[in-house]
Amino acid sequence: MLPENATQAKRINKPEPPKSHLRPPLKWAGGKRWIVRHLEPLWRKSGSNRLIEPLCGGLAVALGLNPHSALLNDINCHLINFYRWLKKGFVIQLEMENNPDLYYAYRERFNQLITSGNSESAEAASLFYYLNRTGYNGLCRFNKKGFFNVPYGRYKKINYRYDFADYRDLFLNWEFRTLDFEKLTPTLNDFTYADPPYDVQFTSYTAQGFSWEDQIRFARWLAQLKGPVVVSNQATARIIELYGELGFNLRLFKGPRMISRDGNRTPALEMFATLNI
Numbered sequence: 027m028l029p030e031n032a033t034q035a036k037r038i039n040k041p042e043p044p045k046s047h048l049r050p051p052l053k054w055a056g057g058k059r060w061i062v063r064h065l066e067p068l069w070r071k072s073g074s075n076r077l078i079e080p081l082c083g084g085l086a087v088a089l090g091l092n093p094h095s096a097l098l099n100d101i102n103c104h105l106i107n108f109y110r111w112l113k114k115g116f117v118i119q120l121e122m123e124n125n126p127d128l129y130y131a132y133r134e135r136f137n138q139l140i141t142s143g144n145s146e147s148a149e150a151a152s153l154f155y156y157l158n159r160t161g162y163n164g165l166c167r168f169n170k171k172g173f174f175n176v177p178y179g180r181y182k183k184i185n186y187r188y189d190f191a192d193y194r195d196l197f198l199n200w201e202f203r204t205l206d207f208e209k210l211t212p213t214l215n216d217f218t219y220a221d222p223p224y225d226v227q228f229t230s231y232t233a234q235g236f237s238w239e240d241q242i243r244f245a246r247w248l249a250q251l252k253g254p255v256v257v258s259n260q261a262t263a264r265i266i267e268l269y270g271e272l273g274f275n276l277r278l279f280k281g282p283r284m285i286s287r288d289g290n291r292t293p294a295l296e297m298f299a300t301l302n303i
């Protein structure tokens with residue numbers, strides 16, 4: 027184990043690496059691009075070697091911070107399969123067109139690949155991208171059997187991307203895993219940014235969903251980490267209580283999402299909690 031002062035010595039401000047010009051390649055519910063400007067000073071100040079995102083979703087934060095080294099995890103195996111193909115320099119060969127007949131044919135083919143155990147193939151990654159761009163609201167929803175069941179999206183125009191080769195260099199030192207977050211073991215020198223599904227918003231990213239018990243399990247898992255931790259979530263009363271009781275430092279601010287209350291639209295309150303920072 028490192029002596030206390032050795033840790034301190036490592037935590038010096040880092041020079042800023044060049045910004046990535048690459049945008050998140052998929053649409054993903056709960057994208058946190060807007061949080062990067064709040065996170066960036068903490069990440070720089072920490073002097074940490076590696077960014078850990080136990081629930082990386084659409085990669086808005088990793089692409090915003092652009093770390094040299096990262097461990098990016100998400101339980102959604104189709105999402106991680108897509109990123110693993112991008113790491114190899116992916117070019118989609120599939121014909122892509124915005125029409126409902128093709129959408130439902132491709133959705134069926136994608137589900138067949140799941141049934142036949144071929145969900146890690148390049149074809150599955152291509153279909154996943156197409157379904158993400160063409161389906162309703164970019165949702166990623168699965169039924170209890172694990173089959174993708176999002177309806178056609180009815181967009182007027184979609185610009186499909188075929189060539190993802192640009193992501194290969196950026197992803198060189200980024201490791202992608204598809205585990206339940208509890209199986210990860212961040213070290214003292216890892217900076218963990220965590221963005222669980224919102225407490226109240228219904229978002230079924232996986233067949234299992236994310237229950238209140240998962241919120242508690244997740245907060246407790248974060249609380250025992252030794253390195254710097256930042257977590258964001260919707261600031262509901264029980265979320266504030268949960269993180270407060272576990273010893274996190276809390277900040278609340280108005281986020282970009284709006285909620286309707288008696289016909290008025292007010293900004294949703296976000297919680298930004300830190301530990302070991």
Ligand SMILES: C[S@@+](CC[C@H](N)C(=O)[O-])C[C@H]1O[C@@H](n2cnc3c(N)ncnc32)[C@H](O)[C@@H]1O
Nearest residue numbers: 056057058081083084085086101206207221231
């Ligand atoms: C709010 S999203 C993260 C969004 C991300 N920060 C972004 O900017 O796009 C939450 C993610 O948690 C993942 N997830 C849900 N349960 C999980 C679990 N038990 N272990 C790991 N990931 C999980 C979901 O698949 C989803 O992608």
